[in-house]
Amino acid sequence: MSFSPNIVGFACQWCTYAGADLAGNLRCKYPPTIKLIRVPCSGSVEPEYVLESLARGADGVLIGGCHFGDCHYKEGNYKTSRRMTILKKMIEDAGFDPRRFRLEWISGAEGKRFAEVVEEFTRELQELGPNPVKGGA
Amino acid sequence: MADKIKFGFLLAGGCAGCETALVDISERLVDALDHLEVVFWAPTVADVKYKDLEAMEDGFIDLAFVDGMVRNTENEHTVKVLRQKSKTLVAFGACASLGGIAALGDMHSKEELFNQAYKDTFSTDNPEGLLPEPQCLWEGKYDLTLPAFTKRVSTIDQLVDVDYYVGGCPPHHDFIFQLIQAVVSGNLPPKGSWLTSGKAVCDICKRNPAEHDQQRLPIGEVFRTVDGRPDEDKCLLQQGYICFGPVTQGDCGASCLNVNIPCRGCGGPIPGVKDYGARCVSMVASSLKDDQTAEKLISKFNDMAKFCYRYSYSSGILNQKLTPGNKV
Numbered sequence: 001m002s003f004s005p006n007i008v009g010f011a012c013q014w015c016t017y018a019g020a021d022l023a024g025n026l027r028c029k030y031p032p033t034i035k036l037i038r039v040p041c042s043g044s045v046e047p048e049y050v051l052e053s054l055a056r057g058a059d060g061v062l063i064g065g066c067h068f069g070d071c072h073y074k075e076g077n078y079k080t081s082r083r084m085t086i087l088k089k090m091i092e093d094a095g096f097d098p099r100r101f102r103l104e105w106i107s108g109a110e111g112k113r114f115a116e117v118v119e120e121f122t123r124e125l126q127e128l129g130p131n132p133v134k135g136g137a
Numbered sequence: 138m139a140d141k142i143k144f145g146f147l148l149a150g151g152c153a154g155c156e157t158a159l160v161d162i163s164e165r166l167v168d169a170l171d172h173l174e175v176v177f178w179a180p181t182v183a184d185v186k187y188k189d190l191e192a193m194e195d196g197f198i199d200l201a202f203v204d205g206m207v208r209n210t211e212n213e214h215t216v217k218v219l220r221q222k223s224k225t226l227v228a229f230g231a232c233a234s235l236g237g238i239a240a241l242g243d244m245h246s247k248e249e250l251f252n253q254a255y256k257d258t259f260s261t262d263n264p265e266g267l268l269p270e271p272q273c274l275w276e277g278k279y280d281l282t283l284p285a286f287t288k289r290v291s292t293i294d295q296l297v298d299v300d301y302y303v304g305g306c307p308p309h310h311d312f313i314f315q316l317i318q319a320v321v322s323g324n325l326p327p328k329g330s331w332l333t334s335g336k337a338v339c340d341i342c343k344r345n346p347a348e349h350d351q352q353r354l355p356i357g358e359v360f361r362t363v364d365g366r367p368d369e370d371k372c373l374l375q376q377g378y379i380c381f382g383p384v385t386q387g388d389c390g391a392s393c394l395n396v397n398i399p400c401r402g403c404g405g406p407i408p409g410v411k412d413y414g415a416r417c418v419s420m421v422a423s424s425l426k427d428d429q430t431a432e433k434l435i436s437k438f439n440d441m442a443k444f445c446y447r448y449s450y451s452s453g454i455l456n457q458k459l460t461p462g463n464k465v
């Protein structure tokens with residue numbers, strides 16, 4: 001049996017969370033690897049949450065936010081984008097694989113996209129193997 | 138007058154700057170010594186040996202400060218012994234409470250660090266390429282034991298229980314005086330707290346735009362201190378000189394800002410911050426104007442982990458949990 005990664009997803013309630021809902025309504029198939037956490041805005045996801053999730057053994061972390069211009073709070077996702085760009089570089093510089101962390105813009109109408117992203121990320125993580133915290137590569 | 142408070146001060150892996158800072162409170166130290174009896178201050182000031190410390194009863198010292206991180210087996214041993222002999226243990230300064238500059242060594246292997254320190258630096262004269270070894274036979278007859286290098290840097294609280302934390306590299310002497318007053322009057326917060334005013338550097342800094350009824354604007358340019366000379370009165374962050382003031386404890390009185398140098402976070406995280414580096418990322422990114430500026434920041438400061446965790450790498454989640462021993 002191939003390894004089934006554990007993904008922690010932070011989903012903006014205005015878009016990605018609705019997108020995940022739509023994925024269900026559309027009967028899209030995607031692996032049961034993601035555990036979604038609903039947040040008010042992707043801008044409310046602190047870099048600390050990402051590190052904490054990885055430290056507690058998540059194999060991957062996905063942050064889903066609205067497309068640029070669509071943020072319910074006008075500029076939350078722009079801030080997310082800047083934060084996560086810098087965070088990704090920081091994780092990489094400290095010697096941790098930044099591929100375990102992913103930022104995606106998925107709107108409430110993109111149920112199919114959500115399923116694709118989860119499938120793609122799961123496949124990538126399967127190639128990477130379990131999180132080093134749990135003794136993986 | 139009640140009995141004097143028995144006071145101990147141990148230098149672990151640090152540079153003794155924290156001890157200098159304590160001495161810097163100058164004549165006020167003389168007054169403080171009316172209430173304090175120094176029973177142990179090694180290896181810098183008092184003529185006591187480790188065996189004297191080991192000979193003390195458990196809990197003999199009322200108040201002990203440790204400065205410096207744990208970098209070798211000697212530090213490990215002395216810190217453990219001091220903990221046993223002390224009623225209250227304070228991690229004093231950035232190294233003891235957060236890991237300090239030396240913690241950045243965790244991003245390199247032992248070989249890299251030793252080669253840099255003992256071989257590659259241009260001022261080093263080491264033709265035989267000798268490196269420190271825990272065991273060594275000198276001139277064929279002296280069997281010497283040196284403390285061994287630990288795999289990673291640890292803060293004091295990763296090794297033993299710590300009652301209080303004090304940030305700063307070193308802590309500012311005015312603040313140390315306030316601390317001593319608090320200790321003498323017995324006015325201390327619950328154990329496990331940081332001894333701090335709880336205010337951020339920006340709160341103290343006189344450049345703060347809020348002080349001048351100015352609005353904070355998104356930053357479109359990023360500079361390093363070598364790139365130019367910032368305006369003496371304007372907020373450095375607003376000028377594009379990345380400053381960690383918003384997330385750092387301001388017990389230093391914004392000393393660096395007073396001399397036109399941006400804050401690099403030695404004071405430790407303001408209350409409520411779990412991981413200093415991650416919060417720095419969040420704070421800096423929110424102040425920037427757009428993604429291009431974020432890219433500019435990344436290309437200007439080549440190592441974001443060393444940049445954001447300058448003084449706090451050992452205490453960070455990234456170091457403790459995510460990259461343990463991956464390069465050693």
